[in-house]
Amino acid sequence: xxxxxxxxxxxxxxxxxxxxxxxxxxxxxxxxxxxxxxxxxxxxxxxxxxxxxxxxxxxxxxxxxxxxxxxxxxxxxxxxxxxxxxxxxxxxxxxxxxxxxxxxxxxxxxxxxxxxxxxxxxxxxxxxxxxxxxxxxxxxxxxxxxxxxxxxxxxxxxxxxxxxxxxxxxxxxxxxxxxxxxxxxxxxxxxxxxxxxxxxxxxxxxxxxxxxxxxxxxxxxxxxxxxxxxxxxxxxxxxxxxxxxxxxxxxxxxxxxxxxxxxxxxxxxxxxxxxxxxxxxxxxxxxxxxxxxxxxxxxxxxxxxxxxxxxxxxxxxxxxxxxxxxxxxxxxxxxx
Ligand code: GA4
Numbered sequence: 001x002x003x004x005x006x007x008x009x010x011x012x013x014x015x016x017x018x019x020x021x022x023x024x025x026x027x028x029x030x031x032x033x034x035x036x037x038x039x040x041x042x043x044x045x046x047x048x049x050x051x052x053x054x055x056x057x058x059x060x061x062x063x064x065x066x067x068x069x070x071x072x073x074x075x076x077x078x079x080x081x082x083x084x085x086x087x088x089x090x091x092x093x094x095x096x097x098x099x100x101x102x103x104x105x106x107x108x109x110x111x112x113x114x115x116x117x118x119x120x121x122x123x124x125x126x127x128x129x130x131x132x133x134x135x136x137x138x139x140x141x142x143x144x145x146x147x148x149x150x151x152x153x154x155x156x157x158x159x160x161x162x163x164x165x166x167x168x169x170x171x172x173x174x175x176x177x178x179x180x181x182x183x184x185x186x187x188x189x190x191x192x193x194x195x196x197x198x199x200x201x202x203x204x205x206x207x208x209x210x211x212x213x214x215x216x217x218x219x220x221x222x223x224x225x226x227x228x229x230x231x232x233x234x235x236x237x238x239x240x241x242x243x244x245x246x247x248x249x250x251x252x253x254x255x256x257x258x259x260x261x262x263x264x265x266x267x268x269x270x271x272x273x274x275x276x277x278x279x280x281x282x283x284x285x286x287x288x289x290x291x292x293x294x295x296x297x298x299x300x301x302x303x304x305x306x307x308x309x310x311x312x313x314x315x316x317x318x319x320x321x322x323x324x325x326x327x328x329x330x331x332x333x334x335x336x
Pocket of ligand 1 (some may be wrong): 099100101103212215321322323326
């Protein structure tokens with residue numbers, strides 16, 4: 001491990017570097033939402049990888065690009081201006097610090113509640129009134145569109161697993177009370193890293209450290225910049241080739257529990273530092289705070305028992321916010 005000199009980055013943020021391990025993975029399952037076998041492909045992908053890519057998703061490139069343009073404008077503001085939208089509590093603008101327990105990364109971000117009313121959102125008070133309104137509209141329009149993808153995928157999961165009623169999962173996401181959030185991330189290139197490590201292949205900074213997502217499903221879209229890695233079931237880290245026109249979807253901890261461990265909440269991380277800026281936008285679809293999270297009865301076969309103690313999303317979330325990114329959060333809720 002190499003630690004950058006204090007001059008290179010803020011003193012409080014000691015960001016780890018790592019060798020850019022991991023082959024480029026060409027086995028990401030592709031789910032074509034227009035194909036009749038989509039439900040089967042989704043289920044197989046969630047069991048094997050906890051991860052897949054969605055094409056023919058119906059979200060227009062215009063909506064995606066509008067938000068990306070607004071995000072680029074926001075992250076291009078002077079630091080003092082962006083700081084006015086922070087610190088994240090947990091919503092708002094954050095820089096390098098992730099969560100409250102000492103995690104840092106080569107990242108700046110905006111974390112937003114995806115169901116809050118406009119007034120609650122600390123979007124970018126520093127933007128002029130007009131720009132702020134553009135940004136807000138771009139976020140709202142994108143989140144509305146990506147939610148439809150989430151609902152569709154949740155229904156495909158129910159179909160593929162033959163769960164009745166088929167809206168049992170999508171309903172959790174559709175609910176007005178759904179505790180879902182939305183994240184815009186910017187991983188800037190790091191010129192100091194170039195000096196420390198001139199060969200582009202020799203070192204990377206940790207942009208977002210390894211973790212699983214606590215929610216049900218997460219929908220990620222990024223610009224055409226590499227850096228996103230997933231951990232396969234055998235523990236190998238592999239790089240996911242970027243694809244700016246598709247969505248990458250991963251299973252979260254709650255869905256692992258709801259399927260009694262049949263689906264896999266996969267660890268992922270982002271390596272940053274060299275080359276281009278990476279911009280990503282992620283919708284985290286979560287249940288309502290009072291939703292009980294326990295294996296769906298039809299997924300617990302006769303003679304089998306639930307692998308997890310029942311908990312509410314609010315309990316899980318509270319406990320998750322006390323952990324470090326890389327911690328195994330489900331451990332506390334597993335039955336002995
Ligand atoms: C990981 C997934 C989402 O980005 C997030 C993250 C949250 C945060 O950034 O505030 C957490 C992290 C995430 C899991 C453990 C806790 C909480 C940072 C952290 C150390 C918004 C989420 O819901 O959980």
